[in-house]
Amino acid sequence: MTQTDPGKTAEEKAQSRQETKQALKGFGRKKQNLIPILQKVQGRLGYLPREAMTEIAEYLNIPDIDVYGVVTFYNQFRLTPPGRHSVRVCLGTACHMKGGYITLDAWKRRLDINPGETTTDREFDMDTVACVGCCTKAPVTVVDNKPEGKVEPTRVDGILLAFEQEREVKDKEESESS
Amino acid sequence: MKAAERAAVADAFKEIKERAESRWRELWHNKPVIMVGTATCGRAAGALEVLQTFRDEVKKRNLDCPVIEVGCMGHCYAEPLVIISKPGYPPICYGYVNPVIAERLLKEFVLGDNPCPEFVIGALEENDIVPSFTDFPRAQYEQKIILKNCGHTDPTEIDHYIAGGGYSALAKALEMTPEDIVDEVKKSGLRGRGGAGFPAGLKWEYCRNTRGRPKYIICNADEGDPGAFMDRSILESDPHSVIEGMIIAGYATGARYGYIYVRAEYPLAVERTQIALTQAKKFRLLGNHILGSSFNFDIILFQGSGAFVCGEATAMAASIEGKPGTPRARPPRMTTEGLFGKPTVVNNVKTLAFVPPIIRNGAGWLKSTGTKESSGTAVFALAGKIVNTGLVEVPMGTTLRQIIYEVGSGIPGGKRFRAVQIGGPSGGCLPEPALDLPVDFDSLRDAGAMMGSGGMVVLDEDDCMVEIARYFLEFTQRESCGKCTFCRLGTKQMLEVLNDFTLGQGKIEDIDSLERLAEEVKAGSLCGLGQTAPNPILTTLRYFREEYEEHILMGRCPALMCRQLIAYYILPDKCERSCDACVGSCTVEAISANKKRIKVIDQEKCVKCGTCLAACPPQYNAVVKLSPPSEVPKK
Structure with missing residues (x-):
């Protein structure tokens, strides 16, 4: 199994193992529960670190590789920690024809990462999605689980600016309260 | 079923129905009702903010005016949509609503007598005050069967569904023999709406006649085709119709369990289906002894994890079993050896949604709509370069031209029609002369496309045909599960050739090798993904060959789309x-x-x-x- 998260301390690892154990409660030890379990664990941890996968394999009494095989087969599962905000650029047919690839370029340029990656400050993670079914609002980007319609390069800048302002306000409040 | 059991079912259902009807009457009794369409398409346009505005205003003024969430009416181009029903007026639908308009509607229409005609899309009934939907050119072509409730009832309220005649088909079915139901569905000519068009009744019969227990029904809601959103919309707007269809399918085939396999990308559909399942269980429409009969049936909601190939039946079964979703060779058919090795029926969301109306109205009723070989209606998701994007339901046999120009109001901005892409990555691009084709399973296949799940993306003069073929190949290449060599490597090779074309680096002889490879991938793949992956290439080569040549020979993209050119x-x-x-x-x-x-x-x-x-x-x-x-x- 590849190292999914090299810079992690033993303490953090123990914590994700603990979280995984919590999430496993209530699931039967049948292999058919593997995907629902992975979904739940990812829902809690935000991604599937190595410790979580070995924990799950042990629980279901299956080889580690079976868990890893399923995790890497499905697009939904991620092996790296997510950012605070998630950006999912829709590349469905309608979005593509209305310039979704141009929107993706704009996100890549602004965040300086490729699809599937997280920014170094862990603020944003970005990925593509095959279609979110909002084809009438193309091109669509799902930002923090909210589908945004008609996201063109200028709107990308607008969304990022809104986050930046939000953060500035928060920082200011924090410095004032401290 | 014994007479006593039949009477018990009838009584149990009568009680549920009476209660639902009285609650429904109460909702509409002498007061205005505001309905906000909050399906995903509405939310993308800001429907939740509109909903909140209405709720806040109503609360602030202490009004007796329920504000309810409904699904998608299909007029997605005008989202967010709001329907206001006020005594003395027809129910009126407003479009492009934002919080400011919402406030005005409340002040001027709900509290005053001005129906604000400037924001009206159409009234639901004919009247003398504002234009109605029946005046629209599309009304002449549309016929809603499975989208009937969508956008008019609250999907989280089972009573709304029951009051509109819901679950009466289940009560009726439980009084029939399973064989009679299979017969009825066979006679209705219902064909699978997932794309292939296999007769649904026949599939049920195969499963019914196979030994092995427990049997399973899987509802295929893994709508992976980019550009298609009908299944999402139905599950978000009217989940009970699918659940009722599944329970009837379970009874007819002798199944004990049902699975609804929903895509992970549809969180709202998952949420609303889960609510609907819980409610159905509470009303004893699901679970043990359904409506007091001896029939037991449970439905489990299974969330997919983002793999296009899982829409294929055998891959879907593998995925539910907790394995990577790779398809297997057939035979054995799913109806002989399916989920967990047991007889299994896999039906699309829309196929199952057709079942309750067939049982309620009889086989002949469905047969009377559509064409001889394809009965009923077809649901399409209109997207791309078209004025009225959204969902449409038209009888089978309607021509593409009628759908695009009459129902969809044509191409925006006075641009020229170039092609229509039907059936997603498995389908093809059809040019102008094909527009007079009637839409049914067989004519589309002859033209090189396929009905697919029903995505219809309209392309205009600014869209490059080579680029769209490349786009679909990029998709299928990424989603190929890797089991068959032809699909795994063939799609990759085809994609590379197409990439060269769009970069202006192709050679003219590449077109022939592309065509040959496409035929080979078609022949050498196990499942539908690989067998249909070359369709976008083959149709664009068949109808738009000169565009390929222009890219290669002149380094020019006639649609001005390929960025390198x-x-x-x-x-x-x-x-x-x-x-x-x-x-x-x-x-x-x-x-x-x-x-x-x-x-x-x-x-x-x-x-x-x-x-x-x-x-x-x-x-x-x-x-x-x-x-x-x-x-x-x-x-």
């Missing part, structure tokens, strides 16, 4: 010196003004995003696309 250029004689719109809009600061204040694009810096073209005021129209890029005049 175009350049943006500002016409110096059209550029207005006092205007700086493009300079400000450019996302990479590639535009500057020269000494004469004429704007110039730095071709090295330009990322060809097209923002300047959109920003240039229409009275100047100075920004143009040129292909090949060498057309740009040198200084």
